[in-house]
Amino acid sequence: MSLTSGRQRHQLVSVVDAYADKAESRKPIHPEYVAALIDELAAEDAVFTIDTGMCNVWAARYLTPNGRRAELGSFRHGTMANALPYAIGAQLADRDRQVVTFSGDGGLSMLLGELLTVKMHDLPIKMVVFNNSSLGMVKLEMLVAGMPDHGTDHEHVNFAAIAEAMGIRSARIEDPKKLRKGLKEAFAHPGPVLIDVVTDPSALSIPPEITGDMLVGFSKAATRTVFGGGVGRIVDLARANLRNIGAAGAV
Numbered sequence: 001m002s003l004t005s006g007r008q009r010h011q012l013v014s015v016v017d018a019y020a021d022k023a024e025s026r027k028p029i030h031p032e033y034v035a036a037l038i039d040e041l042a043a044e045d046a047v048f049t050i051d052t053g054m055c056n057v058w059a060a061r062y063l064t065p066n067g068r069r070a071e072l073g074s075f076r077h078g079t080m081a082n083a084l085p086y087a088i089g090a091q092l093a094d095r096d097r098q099v100v101t102f103s104g105d106g107g108l109s110m111l112l113g114e115l116l117t118v119k120m121h122d123l124p125i126k127m128v129v130f131n132n133s134s135l136g137m138v139k140l141e142m143l144v145a146g147m148p149d150h151g152t153d154h155e156h157v158n159f160a161a162i163a164e165a166m167g168i169r170s171a172r173i174e175d176p177k178k179l180r181k182g183l184k185e186a187f188a189h190p191g192p193v194l195i196d197v198v199t200d201p202s203a204l205s206i207p208p209e210i211t212g213d214m215l216v217g218f219s220k221a222a223t224r225t226v227f228g229g230g231v232g233r234i235v236d237l238a239r240a241n242l243r244n245i246g247a248a249g250a251v
Contacts, residue, residue, distance in 0.1 A: 054130070
């Protein structure tokens with residue numbers, strides 16, 4: 001391994017650890033903590049299906065490959081809503097293998113009717129919803145481009161209540177201290193389960209290396225947001241991510 005690749009690997013590990021460290025005491029729930037617990041608690045031969053967007057990032061950083069697990073996703077920019085239909089196909093192919101989704105709230109909303117498919121066929125899929133009431137990847141792209149985010153946030157939706165109305169066992173988790181127990185119970189249930197995790201809408205994916213162009217883009221976006229009267233939004237963004245900046249820039 002070259003010096004450069006070794007340095008980059010160390011930076012990435014630092015970023016990953018910073019996101020998940022002491023997360024059980026922090027509200028709202030950071031999505032990285034959700035992904036880390038899924039990795040820890042899921043079966044050694046689980047199939048993970050992943051929505052395009054921020055879920056791609058969380059899965060890439062936190063799921064541990066072991067030669068037995070499988071990951072299904074589009075991984076192409078501009079695609080969405082693939083986690084649930086992929087999970088349906090995987091579970092129909094093997095009902096005895098654990099299938100876990102990394103579902104974004106936006107992706108699940110687009111194909112919400114597929115919950116009825118899960119119920120109708122009694123597929124034991126464990127659907128984990130990263131519910132931040134935001135199109136997180138679009139927001140991040142706008143900030144990097146120097147534009148204040150616009151139209152990326154929406155009213156909160158209780159997906160657990162929707163799943164329950166369809167006859168699917170569900171749990172809504174807002175307290176990070178209850179997340180481990182909630183996931184363990186869901187993974188142990190023999191039938192389908194939807195776990196609606198309310199995550200921090202301000203949590204962004206801090207890369208292992210921060211470039212000058214990124215800093216310029218964020219600076220422009222922050223300045224325009226402040227001048228537009230959005231000081232509070234910038235403060236919330238800083239509070240949610242500042243603890244990770246040091247790790248990202250370390251070394």
